[in-house]
Amino acid sequence: MSNVKIIADNLPNIPWQDKPENCVGPVWRYSENPIIGRNPLKGVARIFNSAVVPYQGEFIGVFRGEQTNGIPYLYLGHSKDAIHWNYEPDKISFVNEKGEPYMPRYAYDPRLIKVEDTYYIIWCTDFYGAALGIAKTTDFKKFVRLENPFLPFNRNGVLFPRKINNNFALLSRPSDSGHTPFGDVFLSESPDMVYWGKHRHVMAKGSQWWQSLKIGGGAAPIETSEGWLLFYHGVTGTCNGYVYSMGACILDIDNPSIVKHRCDTFILTPEEWYEERGFVANVVFPCAALTDAKTGRIAIYYGAADSYVGLAFTTVDEIVDYIKANEGTSEDDRNYGVM
Amino acid sequence: MSNVKIIADNLPNIPWQDKPENCVGPVWRYSENPIIGRNPLKGVARIFNSAVVPYQGEFIGVFRGEQTNGIPYLYLGHSKDAIHWNYEPDKISFVNEKGEPYMPRYAYDPRLIKVEDTYYIIWCTDFYGAALGIAKTTDFKKFVRLENPFLPFNRNGVLFPRKINNNFALLSRPSDSGHTPFGDVFLSESPDMVYWGKHRHVMAKGSQWWQSLKIGGGAAPIETSEGWLLFYHGVTGTCNGYVYSMGACILDIDNPSIVKHRCDTFILTPEEWYEERGFVANVVFPCAALTDAKTGRIAIYYGAADSYVGLAFTTVDEIVDYIKANEGTSEDDRNYGVM
Numbered sequence: 001m002s003n004v005k006i007i008a009d010n011l012p013n014i015p016w017q018d019k020p021e022n023c024v025g026p027v028w029r030y031s032e033n034p035i036i037g038r039n040p041l042k043g044v045a046r047i048f049n050s051a052v053v054p055y056q057g058e059f060i061g062v063f064r065g066e067q068t069n070g071i072p073y074l075y076l077g078h079s080k081d082a083i084h085w086n087y088e089p090d091k092i093s094f095v096n097e098k099g100e101p102y103m104p105r106y107a108y109d110p111r112l113i114k115v116e117d118t119y120y121i122i123w124c125t126d127f128y129g130a131a132l133g134i135a136k137t138t139d140f141k142k143f144v145r146l147e148n149p150f151l152p153f154n155r156n157g158v159l160f161p162r163k164i165n166n167n168f169a170l171l172s173r174p175s176d177s178g179h180t181p182f183g184d185v186f187l188s189e190s191p192d193m194v195y196w197g198k199h200r201h202v203m204a205k206g207s208q209w210w211q212s213l214k215i216g217g218g219a220a221p222i223e224t225s226e227g228w229l230l231f232y233h234g235v236t237g238t239c240n241g242y243v244y245s246m247g248a249c250i251l252d253i254d255n256p257s258i259v260k261h262r263c264d265t266f267i268l269t270p271e272e273w274y275e276e277r278g279f280v281a282n283v284v285f286p287c288a289a290l291t292d293a294k295t296g297r298i299a300i301y302y303g304a305a306d307s308y309v310g311l312a313f314t315t316v317d318e319i320v321d322y323i324k325a326n327e328g329t330s331e332d333d334r335n336y337g338v339m
Numbered sequence: 340m341s342n343v344k345i346i347a348d349n350l351p352n353i354p355w356q357d358k359p360e361n362c363v364g365p366v367w368r369y370s371e372n373p374i375i376g377r378n379p380l381k382g383v384a385r386i387f388n389s390a391v392v393p394y395q396g397e398f399i400g401v402f403r404g405e406q407t408n409g410i411p412y413l414y415l416g417h418s419k420d421a422i423h424w425n426y427e428p429d430k431i432s433f434v435n436e437k438g439e440p441y442m443p444r445y446a447y448d449p450r451l452i453k454v455e456d457t458y459y460i461i462w463c464t465d466f467y468g469a470a471l472g473i474a475k476t477t478d479f480k481k482f483v484r485l486e487n488p489f490l491p492f493n494r495n496g497v498l499f500p501r502k503i504n505n506n507f508a509l510l511s512r513p514s515d516s517g518h519t520p521f522g523d524v525f526l527s528e529s530p531d532m533v534y535w536g537k538h539r540h541v542m543a544k545g546s547q548w549w550q551s552l553k554i555g556g557g558a559a560p561i562e563t564s565e566g567w568l569l570f571y572h573g574v575t576g577t578c579n580g581y582v583y584s585m586g587a588c589i590l591d592i593d594n595p596s597i598v599k600h601r602c603d604t605f606i607l608t609p610e611e612w613y614e615e616r617g618f619v620a621n622v623v624f625p626c627a628a629l630t631d632a633k634t635g636r637i638a639i640y641y642g643a644a645d646s647y648v649g650l651a652f653t654t655v656d657e658i659v660d661y662i663k664a665n666e667g668t669s670e671d672d673r674n675y676g677v678m
Contacts (some may be wrong), residue, residue, distance in 0.1 A: 127678045128540045151513045151538050174490045195534030201467045339466045
């Protein structure tokens, strides 16, 4: 085993189970999955593809809640153990920088990432087509929408948890406005969260069949002594639809458009009933991870079948060893991504 | 007739012909069209969708030259009358900001726009998919590529000829990497030509059938006392392919994501042999315009059938009167374009 360091805070109350002896892969599921079931709150049929952060000794979640009218929106939840949740009944209210109401038409697949003293929510919003929306909060009471970072069409915006070379850094996946049968991950920078540029190609869909259709960022990259550990989703197409698996890679710490290691295999793929069955069958979609630097423990939150939230575990040593033992990095992944 | 002022320099040597008596529309073709025919220079089969500016008392053009291997590139041309051209034999050599060679894989549909003392070329480039490339020059000898402004997929980047509210302003058309059977025009701002943001929706494809599939910016907006006069292309789909016509609108001078007037009808549509026949039949594609503030004369350069360059004329009074007399602006056009 290597001895990789997570460069982040300790989190002694991270949810955790040890690896079962019969587990074949580098990531194992929580035994009580799914942690969020159907009809979790009034008017919301399903919660999935959602994000969790530690906050004031407990946990806060920003959840994709599919309202019973079919329109997805963002909901706030509180938890002491990051497993059992109390939801606020109303969807999150966004305001503009003047404090005036500024609600998106819909909002889905949120990521929730702390940079310095501010929490940023990035979601897929309607900007004359699917695009990224961003809002900030410091208290989880007032949520201020910022400028949409990019033109449409885009999805899967994932912010790095600190500035790199003095700029905010954001992964995203240029898309179309439909089910997007293509897609690579790009990196963009911003000095101020208003203007974005220095776009770089990070990595393309893979030659491996499990990620042969498209890929997209998942949890916020985890800073480690080996580079940025990124959990992402990879998608394959079948005669009966898409299958979403979880992949992992390590990006260069100073130039994260350079992929240092990319795992040839998925690290989790739909197998359990709550991943194979649901509104969209066969989806494992990571959106967030908690880490404990002291123990190297990682808890990954993933949407399951667009119907549930699942929790899975690994350690930084285990996953980094596994990625390196299953090296699938291409020439194109390794380069700087300019054209 | 109104008395609209063009807010720009005089250009006494603008190419010009008076309106023929039998002309039914607001725009009339040059009698000697096409001004650039087939095989204009060695290794280039066709020139079309190209841009012209006045330079040192004469004219410079940046041309889309389709090489005989089928790959489009940019070529430079010089002219005394803006009609007859001498081409430099080699494609334009781009360097990066360190002066090192930095050639795009392909380059097409250039716009060439002077802002302050610098000329900017914006073209469609390969950035892991169709995207906008930008380069600057002050002497038409050294061409320095800047950061690509946007993530893919994008086309039809059209810069405003001056900063607005202290920022560069760029129209573009989010696209796909193929023939793009959709497309609206957006506006983006940049303080520095590196980072872009404050994206706004300007206008969508129209309810009018001639622009019912997609639209895209054409010539650099012309500053007038009525607002920014924009010539653009509008596309319809038929059983035998797309048909590209020329449209016109007037954008608010300080907030150009607001459309003040948008012409219900096309102002030029394929009728002549060089517009109806060619590599891509039925294309009229404006990319540049010259203006003479003193007389109000406007000369529009347009690609014809992806095979030729055509020249057409109007006056600022004639076209603004026509647009206002054929008002087709929608509610959505008139709003600020935030979401």
